[in-house]
Amino acid sequence: MDDRSGWVTAQGLTKHFGAVAAVEDLTFGAPPGAVTGFLGPNGSGKTTTLRMILGLVAPTAGQARINGVPFAQLPHPARVVGAVLEAQGFHPARTARRHLRACAAAIGVPDAAVDVGLGAVGLADAADRPVGGYSLGMRQRLALAVAMLGDPQVLVLDEPGNGLDPEGIAWMRSFLRGFAAQGRTVLVSSHLLGEIEQTADHLVVVSRGRCVFQGPLAQLRASRRARVLVRCADPARLADALAAAGTVEIDTLPDGTLAVAGTDPVHVGDTALAAGVAVHGLVAETVDLEQLFLQLTSGRWAA
DSSP states (O other): OOTTOOOEEEEEEEEEETTEEEEEEEEEEEOTTEEEEEEOOTTSSHHHHHHHHTTSSOOSEEEEEETTBOGGGOSSGGGTEEEEOSOOOOOTTSBHHHHHHHHHHHHTOOTHHHHHHHHHTTOGGGTTSBGGGOOHHHHHHHHHHHHHTTOOSEEEEESTTTTOOHHHHHHHHHHHHHHHHTTOEEEEEOSOHHHHHHHOSEEEEEETTEEEEEEEHHHHHHTSOOEEEEEESOHHHHHHHHHHTTOOOEEEOTTSOEEEESSOHHHHHHHHHHHTOOEEEEEEOOOOHHHHHHHHHTTSOOO
């Protein structure tokens, strides 16, 4: 595996803080050419995992690798991985350009990379303003510009949407997808599930320090079959009619609504009409990422 392959992997990754297991036997991969969304409830071990990947926390067991080696063994880490893990401590009186030049010198890249980074994150027009006057969203962009200085193959981001307004979130989505479209790797932790749903190609979901799902979002959706929800005057009669017509995956929800899987609203409506059952409401259930996430992290598939 060469040093530009871009894979980020965790194998049996474990971290205990005393008696507390923050991460337990976590195994996953984030492939190049994709945005991998890293999801989990607060306290599920996401930030600890990202810090282990970046060599900031030593694992109790297991290994995290980038391009097949631990972060500490990368010959030029800033040219392979760019990371934003938390709000950056920028000097308020220093301009963005001066801050980036200092960072560029520290990692051994030319000053020309500064202008490229400023342009990439949309801060070129504000480059010579003191950072103390920046909004939180602008500071997030500046932190991303620092991560981009080495023209990395991999981006590791922890909650990059914090402080961004809707326009900024849309910009971040476009930026990350464009970065991945170049064959590079994005591993991004976020609590903005709706945004991850629009941005990520691949998901890793953790709960209580363990991986409960990894794979394409489409695969996660396919694991929960679509259902038709129907409110009617006689649920038992309609259920019998549907079963007689060959539809047998029928559940009755607590409010009396029938949840019918393996069919579509037209079939359910036609069956109700033929059975003489008045229908009061009929809708195809939409299963969004938030529902799937809650079902996974609660340890059950909820109705």
